[in-house]
Amino acid sequence: MSEVKEKAMLAKQAAQSMGNLSTQQKNDALLLMADALVAEQESIIQANKLDLKRGEESGIGASLLDRLALNEQRIAAMAEGLKQVIELPDPIGDKLETFSRPNGLLVEKIRVPLGVIGIIYEARPNVTVDAAALCLKTGNAVVLRGGSSALNSNERIVEVLHSALSQSAIPVNALQLILSPDRSSVDEMLKLNGLIDVLIPRGGHSLIQNVVKNATVPVIETGAGICHTFIDQSAIHEMAVQIALNAKVQRPSVCNSMETLLVHEAYAAQHLASLADAFSQANVELRGEEKAKALVPYMKDASSEDWDTEYGDYILSVKVVSNLDEAMDHIRQHGTMHSECIVTEDAANASRFLQEVDAAAVYHNASTRFTDGFEFGFGAEIGISTQKLHARGPMGLPALTTTKFRVYGSGQIR
Amino acid sequence: MSEVKEKAMLAKQAAQSMGNLSTQQKNDALLLMADALVAEQESIIQANKLDLKRGEESGIGASLLDRLALNEQRIAAMAEGLKQVIELPDPIGDKLETFSRPNGLLVEKIRVPLGVIGIIYEARPNVTVDAAALCLKTGNAVVLRGGSSALNSNERIVEVLHSALSQSAIPVNALQLILSPDRSSVDEMLKLNGLIDVLIPRGGHSLIQNVVKNATVPVIETGAGICHTFIDQSAIHEMAVQIALNAKVQRPSVCNSMETLLVHEAYAAQHLASLADAFSQANVELRGEEKAKALVPYMKDASSEDWDTEYGDYILSVKVVSNLDEAMDHIRQHGTMHSECIVTEDAANASRFLQEVDAAAVYHNASTRFTDGFEFGFGAEIGISTQKLHARGPMGLPALTTTKFRVYGSGQIR
Known part of the structure; x- marks a missing residue:
């Protein structure tokens, strides 16, 4: 089995029970993640140096190198971002509607996690932490596929986050990072209907268009702005x-x-x-x-x-x-x-x-x-949706949820 | 230019001003449509006979023939369905959120039409009327691509509805029917990003899977139920x-x-x-x-x-x-x-x-x-969404809308 499929299956399995997590359990996990990033910053910076060296050797340019670079300040900012996600209200379990029908059925419309979210992104390693935090806070499992230029950094960051999760109520498998730098791993993610519930591409025009054009999994399109x-x-x-x-x-x-x-x-x-x-x-x-x-x-x-x-x-x-x-x-x-x-x-x-x-x-x-999640007061955002379905504009936590109807009966039939 | 592209462009043009229509204007148009169907029922039944004859000749089977068949009762039911859509509350213009920011910006989140909705469906001609009514009530233009077995019926129904629209505030071009029975017309619709905002397939498993797998336009998946x-x-x-x-x-x-x-x-x-x-x-x-x-x-x-x-x-x-x-x-x-x-x-x-x-x-x-729009009290529905994005379960009128943020400033900058 391919790495992508195996990790998506593990994520799906982990997602099954995550709708039951309390807000406190999820926030405790996010705090452990924040503390672990700071505690392990040296090893993260070392891993990042490998990426920077390889980037310099392959001549990726100064601005990309700057996006890629991690230091103590940037890791502190990542940890701070996690703490901001802790402060956001948890939408899971919200009752959006409650109504009774003449036949006595009681219907509730409840916010629930989407399930497994796939994030496909480029160079900046802070997206790894941001995206993980927002997905886990909303009870979703997440499959991350970052840019190959940040592979060492992302791998070490996810190791650190996994060690934090292992002490928390969130299953470690809820956070998956695809290590294969092959483009075929992206192609495979795009078609994993049944394992991945939604894809969110973050990056430049060509990355986003590749996802929009080729995915059979539903996509939330972000980013392009003229x-x-x-x-x-x-x-x-x-x-x-x-x-x-x-x-x-x-x-x-x-x-x-x-x-x-x-x-x-x-x-x-x-x-x-x-x-x-x-x-x-x-x-x-x-x-x-x-x-x-x-x-x-x-x-x-x-x-x-x-x-x-x-x-x-x-x-x-x-x-x-x-x-x-x-x-x-x-x-x-x-x-x-x-x-x-x-x-x-x-x-x-x-x-x-x-x-x-x-x-x-x-x-x-x-x-x-x-037009920005912080400026609108939504807190951290997973991106700005430029499509009309599901979410439009800055996407706060509710954009990472879906709903279900719970129907309570006493033997009603049609 | 192909028929599909030309009609989608006309629909898009018509859609531009439809967000401005009042509920009264839209309801008046729906009532004209209902009256026209009843007034013109003879010609619709004649057109339907052509489809039935062709269906019999090609041996499409009794249950499909029954779905295809129109008579006075069924046309009356279609007109009644239109009147039920008139009774539904109009979600367009609803203010879902209003908030001020510390810098004085006032932000409103407003329900607006999706734009152009593409509906791909099979035999039953009543879907032509239902789908048109629900899309137009929500200020959307609609491009219909019905099954080729119902082509004569659908063509006559849309002619009748067009004559009704020509006396209304809704532009005639807001309702488009694809006449080409070629499968390539469906394939073309699936890729019309920029002209069609969302596709809703209605029909059997293979029709829906074809749309889900091949569309680059966002899709609302409906139907399959185990x-x-x-x-x-x-x-x-x-x-x-x-x-x-x-x-x-x-x-x-x-x-x-x-x-x-x-x-x-x-x-x-x-x-x-x-x-x-x-x-x-x-x-x-x-x-x-x-x-x-x-x-x-x-x-x-x-x-x-x-x-x-x-x-x-x-x-x-x-x-x-x-x-x-x-x-x-x-x-x-x-x-x-x-x-x-x-x-x-x-x-x-x-x-x-x-x-x-x-x-x-x-x-x-x-x-x-x-699990049904009527049973849940939503009134007529466009289908039951089995995906997690945008809409889940029976889809009432709000599922045919999106939102936009209106931001009122007095010179604010960042």
């Missing part, structure tokens, strides 16, 4: 500059940052030049279509591809539009239904934008960067 | 007989009927013979393993395949088990997580069964046949 900010005619200039700059430069690499700025032509005529200067001073490369370039000649040319590109970088495409409808049309064509913003003082336009734009989060006069 | 009834040692015999018989014979063809009866050995020793007689009198063929056959020698042999077979017929597999754990193990191995029942007077066993068995609906002392 987010827009539309500055309307009536926008207050200072507010518009602040919001647009923040959406672009506060952290350009993340999915809720802005990729395209849409500007009403009346606003543009008056303010695009100074707005563009603000971006230039923040080292943002601007790429505009004709109307934008006519106002700001130093912009580069935007190609048709630009409107469909998630730069994740200090680059911004800029388009001047005639009105709200043209802005919403552009968003409809090029957006990824993640986060979209209108800056306006016109209440009717704001209302139409919030009503008609189809996205996980729509903003009036605030930066798209707020 | 449901069990476990009669525990302490069960009241009369109640157990009633519940088990009802679960099997009240309507054997549906997904919530029982396929396998699990009987505690102590109960079996005393009562299996008379229980088996009751089933035999109801024309149910019994297939037992050794222990069951030892008690009821006229049972046929159950093969290992029997435990994984959804008979949908007057056939029942029977297994004698030593205890609750063996029963739950069997369900875990062979169940489809649809509906599972325990008949017992032992409160601790009932509690364990309801807690530990992983299914959309778990029953204590009531027939599994109650």
Whole structure:
């Protein structure tokens, strides 16, 4: 039997009894995990050095090396993350509905774990700890398949977490790490219907698309964000500059940052030049279509591809539009239904934008960067869903649960 | 451009504005649809006769012909079904959550339409009307792909519904029927990410599995049900007989009927013979393993395949088990997580069964046949979800919606 199948079976077996765990039992386990990470940090850092060395040798680049690197501060942050998950309310066992039927049946709709969650991710070893914590807190078993560049780090982290779990009420087998670096182990996970209940890919576009396109197990799609900010005619200039700059430069690499700025032509005529200067001073490369370039000649040319590109970088495409409808049309064509913003003082336009734009989060006069579990007050999140089924937007613990109906009878038949 | 793609694009375009429709506008449209079906029943019955004739010629069998057949009563029932959907509360626009953040952001979580729903189904033309009604009531556009055996009926029904929609606020293009009988039209629908937001297959096992296995569009899996009834040692015999018989014979063809009866050995020793007689009198063929056959020698042999077979017929597999754990193990191995029942007077066993068995609906002392939108009081349903994501169990109107976050700011940035 393959490693993937064997570990998924062990996870499924472990998951069977995990719906019965109390919140206290799960929190105790998470605390043991946090303490073990700190106690064993030296061995984790040693394992991480192997990954860093191999990464350097294979020339994976400075930013990837930085994501991969662990030190005492980062391990402390991982332990802190675990403690934050302890603080989150446990959704398992919540009664979402209770109703009686005329025939006397009593029906309860209860939150229960999903079962086995598969997480497929890339370089950062902290995802190993985050994902494990969120899945275990919700009574799920988890099969992790991290990037091969972090294999030594992940293996040591999971060993440490296993030793913590062995002292807890959570079965050790509830946490599985796939060690095979072969891509075939991912391919196999995608088809493990009956053993894995849901897959959550976390990473870049190609990783996510591979999972979405090839999985037969249900998937929660996360991540891709081509987010827009539309500055309307009536926008207050200072507010518009602040919001647009923040959406672009506060952290350009993340999915809720802005990729395209849409500007009403009346606003543009008056303010695009100074707005563009603000971006230039923040080292943002601007790429505009004709109307934008006519106002700001130093912009580069935007190609048709630009409107469909998630730069994740200090680059911004800029388009001047005639009105709200043209802005919403552009968003409809090029957006990824993640986060979209209108800056306006016109209440009717704001209302139409919030009503008609189809996205996980729509903003009036605030930066798209707020689409985030912590910012929404949900605590740690497993990702931001960009699909419409099951969960949409920042996914807190309830997104890792399902429901079942418990029906209490006294001999009822149809 | 292919028919499927063209119609999906028209549906998507129509869907854009449908989130703005009022409940009254949608209900008015449904009433026009109901009236039009009755007014045009003659032409629908004529079109149906073409399908019936072709079906007879190709020898599709009496039960399929019966499903396909329309008459005045059945068309009246379709119109009545539309009126029942009018009575259902409209979930669109519901505020599921409202909260303020310390930075002053106001966040609302709102129910919105999914967008475009694709329904792939088989012979019965009433699904055309049901599915259209439920999707349109929730502000969704719908692309229907019915069975080729009902093509003439479906085409005429949709023409009639289109004429009704043309007098309503719902765009005519919100309702699309794929006319191509080629299987390639189904294959194309499965991959229309970006145009179709969710697929709901309705029909037999192979239809559903084809969709689940090959779709890249998210799917809500419905239908398959290998449901069990476990009669525990302490069960009241009369109640157990009633519940088990009802679960099997009240309507054997549906997904919530029982396929396998699990009987505690102590109960079996005393009562299996008379229980088996009751089933035999109801024309149910019994297939037992050794222990069951030892008690009821006229049972046929159950093969290992029997435990994984959804008979949908007057056939029942029977297994004698030593205890609750063996029963739950069997369900875990062979169940489809649809509906599972325990008949017992032992409160601790009932509690364990309801807690530990992983299914959309778990029953204590009531027939599994109650897993149904009408029986749960949800009104008309689009199907019974057997997956864990998004919706589980009978799917009422909320299952045809998603959510979005509306965020109201006054210049907030991170």
